[in-house]
Structures are given as structure tokens and as C-alpha cells.
Amino acid sequence: xxxxxxxxxxxxxxxxxxxxxxxxxxxxxxxxxxxxxxxxxxxxxxxxxxxxxxxxxxxxxxxxxxxxxxxxxxxxxxxxxxxxxxxxxxxxxxxxxxxxxxxxxxxxxxxxxxxxxxxxxxxxxxxxxxxxxxxxxxxxxxxxxxxxxxxxxxxxxxxxxxxxxxxxxxxxxxxxxxxxxxxxxxxxxxxxxxxxxxxxxxxxxxxxxxxxxxxxxxxxxxxxxxx
Amino acid sequence: xxxxxxxxxxxxxxxxxxxxxxxxxxxxxxxxxxxxxxxxxxxxxxxxxxxxxxxxxxxxxxxxxxxxxxxxxxxxxxxxxxxxxxxxxxxxxxxxxxxxxxxxxxxxxxxxxxxxxxxxxxxxxxxxxxxxxxxxxxxxxxxxxxxxxxxxxxxxxxxxxxxxxxxxxxxxxxxxxxxxxxxxxxxxxxxxxxxx
Amino acid sequence: xxxxxxxxxxxxxxxxxxxxxxxxxxxxxxxxxxxxxxxxxxxxxxxxxxxxxxxxxxxxxxxxxxxxxxxxxxxxxxxxxxxxxxxxxxxxxxxxxxxxxxxxxxxxxxxxxxxxxxxxxxxxxxxxxxxxxxxxxxxxxxxxxxxxxxxxxxxxxxxxxxxxxxxxxxxxxxxxxxxxxxxxxxxxxxxxxxxxxxxxxxxxxxxxxxxxxxxxx
Numbered sequence: 001x002x003x004x005x006x007x008x009x010x011x012x013x014x015x016x017x018x019x020x021x022x023x024x025x026x027x028x029x030x031x032x033x034x035x036x037x038x039x040x041x042x043x044x045x046x047x048x049x050x051x052x053x054x055x056x057x058x059x060x061x062x063x064x065x066x067x068x069x070x071x072x073x074x075x076x077x078x079x080x081x082x083x084x085x086x087x088x089x090x091x092x093x094x095x096x097x098x099x100x101x102x103x104x105x106x107x108x109x110x111x112x113x114x115x116x117x118x119x120x121x122x123x124x125x126x127x128x129x130x131x132x133x134x135x136x137x138x139x140x141x142x143x144x145x146x147x148x149x150x151x152x153x154x155x156x157x158x159x160x161x162x163x164x165x166x167x168x169x170x171x172x173x174x175x176x177x178x179x180x181x182x183x184x185x186x187x188x189x190x191x192x193x194x195x196x197x198x199x200x201x202x203x204x205x206x207x208x209x210x211x212x213x214x215x216x217x218x219x220x221x222x223x224x225x226x227x
Numbered sequence: 228x229x230x231x232x233x234x235x236x237x238x239x240x241x242x243x244x245x246x247x248x249x250x251x252x253x254x255x256x257x258x259x260x261x262x263x264x265x266x267x268x269x270x271x272x273x274x275x276x277x278x279x280x281x282x283x284x285x286x287x288x289x290x291x292x293x294x295x296x297x298x299x300x301x302x303x304x305x306x307x308x309x310x311x312x313x314x315x316x317x318x319x320x321x322x323x324x325x326x327x328x329x330x331x332x333x334x335x336x337x338x339x340x341x342x343x344x345x346x347x348x349x350x351x352x353x354x355x356x357x358x359x360x361x362x363x364x365x366x367x368x369x370x371x372x373x374x375x376x377x378x379x380x381x382x383x384x385x386x387x388x389x390x391x392x393x394x395x396x397x398x399x400x401x402x403x404x405x406x407x408x409x410x411x412x413x414x415x416x417x418x419x420x421x422x423x
Numbered sequence: 424x425x426x427x428x429x430x431x432x433x434x435x436x437x438x439x440x441x442x443x444x445x446x447x448x449x450x451x452x453x454x455x456x457x458x459x460x461x462x463x464x465x466x467x468x469x470x471x472x473x474x475x476x477x478x479x480x481x482x483x484x485x486x487x488x489x490x491x492x493x494x495x496x497x498x499x500x501x502x503x504x505x506x507x508x509x510x511x512x513x514x515x516x517x518x519x520x521x522x523x524x525x526x527x528x529x530x531x532x533x534x535x536x537x538x539x540x541x542x543x544x545x546x547x548x549x550x551x552x553x554x555x556x557x558x559x560x561x562x563x564x565x566x567x568x569x570x571x572x573x574x575x576x577x578x579x580x581x582x583x584x585x586x587x588x589x590x591x592x593x594x595x596x597x598x599x600x601x602x603x604x605x606x607x608x609x610x611x612x613x614x615x616x617x618x619x620x621x622x623x624x625x626x627x628x629x630x631x632x633x634x635x636x637x638x639x640x
């Protein structure tokens with residue numbers, strides 16, 4: 001608190017000492033952060049890659065490799081070449097290199113906050129093949145069942161998503177119905193006690209599918225060829 | 228409701244995901260200055276104002292850092308800017324409205340250590356809000372903070388007159404009250420998602 | 424405070440233990456409550472958060488203590504904040520490199536360690552006046568105290584809210600979890616309950632002391 005704390009050699013101007021200290025500390029901070037950033041960057045990218053791959057392989061059963069594309073205003077481009085923005089889709093292939101399905105993200109508001117999922121679409125059977133919840137804040141014990149309830153997830157193992165004859169939208173809208181009232185293959189059987197969360201999932205797949213599935217069909221040959 | 232609409236962002240920040248009662252941000256001032264309604268109100272206003280300023284600055288900084296591709300300096304820049312924003316606000320208010328400055332008193336400098344401000348800047352970055360959305364978000368967060376503070380102050384003023392067991396005086400009782408308020412706020416959860 | 428300026432402490436067991444019990448940052452000083460309540464809905468999160476905070480606390484205390492003679496008084500707070508923000512950024516990247524799942528579970532609260540008043544408080548009140556050794560020991564004690572407090576909340580909330588600890592089933596399958604414990608209100612209730620317990624213990628001790636004194640006289 002007293003003068004003992006000050007720098008031993010009395011500085012010419014106090015502001016010089018301030019600048020020197022702040023500048024020095026800021027330099028050191030910058031150096032440290034850059035160093036750590038450089039060291040961890042490849043590890044983090046590898047982690048992210050594995051995380052995406054795991055999710056993609058889960059929603060497209062049987063997949064062995066994947067390739068990223070961007071579907072945007074310029075049409076379909078491999079992710080590395082895409083300049084303008086667009087939606088990233090992950091094409092998944094089996095061990096022989098045949099296209100098994102396409103995984104993409106969808107989002108909608110659930111009970112508490114936005115729910116974000118990754119889901120798989122199989123152009124051969126024109127159906128949804130699986131979902132994985134990426135982010136949610138639904139009530140534990142109720143709404144969060146959408147992520148792991150086996151009965152609910154069964155809905156998405158072969159959810160009918162045939163295109164309308166005009167090839168510009170779905171033949172049947174994907175909708176959530178009350179628990180136990182599922183009658184058609186394009187309906188989602190809600191979890192009782194988590195209707196809003198279940199509806200949100202059906203809604204986001206429907207919205208995303210109406211837009212994306214016709215586009216995917218249009219570029220199917222490029223996707224099959226692996227770009 | 229469209230999750231990107233300004234109304235939804237405002238309501239979400241103010242009620243559904245209230246900064247204090249659902250996200251636990253800004254608890255220090257929440258427990259510290261909620262004893263009287265008047266101080267709570269002033270603190271709320273000051274925080275809302277600083278939130279607005281730092282939200283705008285954070286938006287500008289993030290844009291700059293992204294352009295330069297040095298996002299790893301984000302945290303350091305944010306905290307430095309928030310600290311200076313608080314200082315700046317303090318000086319401006321002092322110069323142009325001494326009356327308001329006296330009313331806010333010690334609350335202005337206290338805001339620097341309020342993690343709600345830094346939380347706001349970080350959340351708006353993570354959620355990739357554009358400029359208007361950031362504004363709506365910061366206004367909502369500020370309104371929610373003020374609301375929680377006022378409710379708490381009202382409860383605590385009443386509690387002054389009540390006879391409670393000696394062990395539960397002070398912080399423990401405040402936390403229990405906050406828990407009840409938080410429970411009540413969970414009722415807002417269905418606001419956003421019940422219809423397409 | 425001005426009565427004992429710049430008194431440099433000897434390192435004793437007390438330097439460490441103080442943070443654990445007598446000056447526990449959470450239960451006694453009520454500092455840094457935001458992360459305490461926000462990430463303690465499971466034991467694992469509580470441990471990770473505790474360790475991350477302890478690292479930042481120890482590292483920044485060391486640096487502040489090393490630099491204590493060259494930092495001019497006027498800019499000390501700004502310097503401390505830069506130092507703390509640096510270490511937090513480092514922790515942030517390290518956790519991302521260790522486990523993305525953990526990183527996603529903790530969310531923005533890793534970066535919010537910057538605004539944890541325990542750390543700035545230690546830098547200002549202790550590390551800026553003491554030798555490096557004492558600062559490190561004291562910071563370790565505070566970090567341990569903070570971690571223990573997080574664990575106290577994390578285990579109770581996970582046990583009651585999900586019937587598990589660290590993911591292992593503790594209660595039988597018939598146990599209906601108290602979901603509210605994992606939700607935000609549960610955080611307030613459990614911390615409130617711990618504070619009640621400590622206050623009760625304190626008052627009982629005082630009463631006993633009073634009684635025994637009365638008996639002597």
C-alpha cells in the first residue's frame with residue numbers, strides 16, 4: 001500500500017511504468033494464448049471431426065465413410081470448394097463406396113430453447129433413417145427423452161418421406177400425433193408427457209425435408225459419384 | 228414462434244431463460260443489492276444500460292476479430308472492453324446527468340464484476356446473432372435481470388417483518404426465495420414452442 | 424488492512440487449510456456463485472469446473488505474485504484481469520482438446536471463470552502482497568475449497584435428481600428421481616440447505632461455548 005510497493009528504481013514518469021507493465025503483460029498474454037492455440041488446434045479439429053463422423057454414422061446405419069458437401073445458391077459443391085454460404089450436408093457411403101444416405105442438421109424451438117438435431121435421409125427408399133439430438137435444453141425426465149427413448153427413436157428408423165409427384169415437396173407432411181395414435185408411416189408417435197418436444201422434432205424434419213429432399217434428389221448423381 | 232424473430236429473442240432472454248433465475252448469471256448483485264426495491268430498480272437500470280453498450284461493442288469486436296481471424300483473443304478483448312465500457316458509462320453519466328450518477332452511486336463500478344454482462348457478450352457470439360438480434364437479446368436480458376431483482380427485493384422487504392428461525396436469516400433464506408422464484412419462472416418454458 | 428501493511432506470511436498448514444474451511448470461498452464468503460449453481464447438475468461437471476478454476480487460480484496467483492513489485496498500483500486491476508483472461512483462454516482450449524462432450528456440457532461457463540470474483544479477489548487481497556510460495560499454497564487451498572463446495576452441490580443434486588453418482592446407479596430402479604434437483608431451482612435449494620446446515624452447526628458450537636463458560640464462572 002505504501003511506497004515500498006513501488007518499483008525500486010524510481011521511474012521517470014509513472015505513465016511510462018504503467019505502459020511498460022500493461023504492454024509487457026499483454027505481450028506475454030498474447031504469446032501464451034497463441035502458443036496454446038497452435039498446440040491444441042489440430043487436436044480440437046480432430047475431436048470435432050470424430051464427433052461429426054460418429055453422429056453421421058449413427059443416423060445413416062451401416063455407413064463407413066463420409067464426404068461433406070455444401071448445398072447453396074451455387075448448387076452442390078464439395079465443402080472444400082464452396083465459396084458462398086449454404087447448408088452443409090454429409091453424404092455417407094458404405095465400404096464399397098455406394099451412397100447410403102445423406103445427413104444434415106435441422107433445428108426448431110422446443111419447450112425450453114432451440115433443439116438442434118442431425119438426421120439421416122436415404123434417397124433410395126425416400127425415408128428418414130435416424131436422428132441424433134445435438135443440442136437441447138429440454139426438461140430432464142420429460143422432454144429430454146427425445147434424445148434416447150427407444151420407442152420414440154424407432155419412429156425415425158424408416159420414416160416415410162416420399163416426394164410429391166411434382167418433385168418439389170413431400171407427398172405427406174411429417175407430423176407428430178398423440179401417443180399411440182400412429183397410423184401412417186409418415187407420422188411420428190409422440191412421447192406422452194413430452195408432446196411439445198416431440199412435435200418440435202417432427203416439425204423441424206418436415207421443414208428441412210420439404211426444402212432439402214427435392215434438392216438432394218436433383219443432385220443425386222453427383223452425390224452418388226462422390227462429387 | 229420463429230426462433231430468430233426479435234420478439235422471441237427478447238422474451239426468451241427476459242422470461243424463459245432468465246439470466247438470473249435460469250442461467251445463474253449475475254448472482255452477486257442479485258443477492259447483494261436486492262434488499263430494497265429502490266436500489267434494486269437503480270441497479271437494474273444501470274445494468275441494462277451497460278448491457279446495451281457492451282452488447283454493441285462485443286458485436287463490433289467480434290466482427291473485427293473474425294475479419295482478422297484471431298478469434299482466440301476474443302475473451303481477453305471482451306473483458307477489457309466491458310471494463311472500459313463501465314468506466315466510460317460512469318464518466319458520461321457523471322458529466323451529463325449528475326443526478327442520475329448520484330442515484331446509481333456505487334452500483335456502476337460494481338457492474339464490472341457482474342458475469343451477466345460477459346455472459347451476454349459470449350452468448351450472443353455463440354448463437355451468431357446479427358446486430359438487431361443482439362440488441363433485442365441485450366434488452367431482454369436487462370429487462371429480465373431487473374424483473375428478477377425487483378421481485379426479490381419485494382419479497383425480502385416483506386420478509387423483514389416476518390419471524391423466521393435464527394439459522395435461516397441472511398443468505399440461506401435469500402437462496403430459498405430465489406429457488407422458489409426460479410421454480411415459478413419455469414412456468415414460462417412453454418411460451419415459445421407450443422405451436423408451429 | 425492498513426494496520427499490517429505488506430506483512431509477508433510464513434507458509435504454514437493454515438495457509439492452505441484456510442481456503443478449505445475458515446474462509447471457504449463459497450460457503451463462507453459467498454463468492455463465485457454463478458458457476459457453483461450453474462454447472463453442478465452432475466458430479467462430473469462439478470469436478471471439471473473445480474479443477475479448471477483451481478488451475479486458473481493457482482496460475483494467476485503465481486504470476487501476480489511474481490510481478491507484484493513491477494505492477495504499478497494504478498493499473499493493477501487491469502493487469503490482473505488480462506492475466507486471468509489469458510489463463511482462462513488456455514483452459515478453454517485445453518478442455519476442448521481433452522473432451523468435446525465435457526466442453527459442451529460446461530458451455531460458456533468455462534469462459535465465465537474470468538468473471539469469478541474468487542480469482543480476482545485472491546490476486547488483489549493475497550497474491551499481490553505475498554511471496555510466490557505462500558501465494559501458490561493459498562491459491563491451492565482456495566481452489567480445493569471451491570472444488571469441495573462444487574462437489575457438495577454436485578453429488579447431492581445428481582443423487583437426488585437422477586439417482587446416480589458419476590453415472591453409476593446408487594438408488595434402486597424404483598427410485599423416482601426428483602427432477603427439480605437437476606433444474607435451476609434445485610441449485611438454489613441445495614446451496615440454501617448447505618448454508619442452513621453450516622449456520623446451525625456454527626450456532627450450536629457458539630451455544631456450547633457459552634454454556635461451558637457459564638459453568639466455569
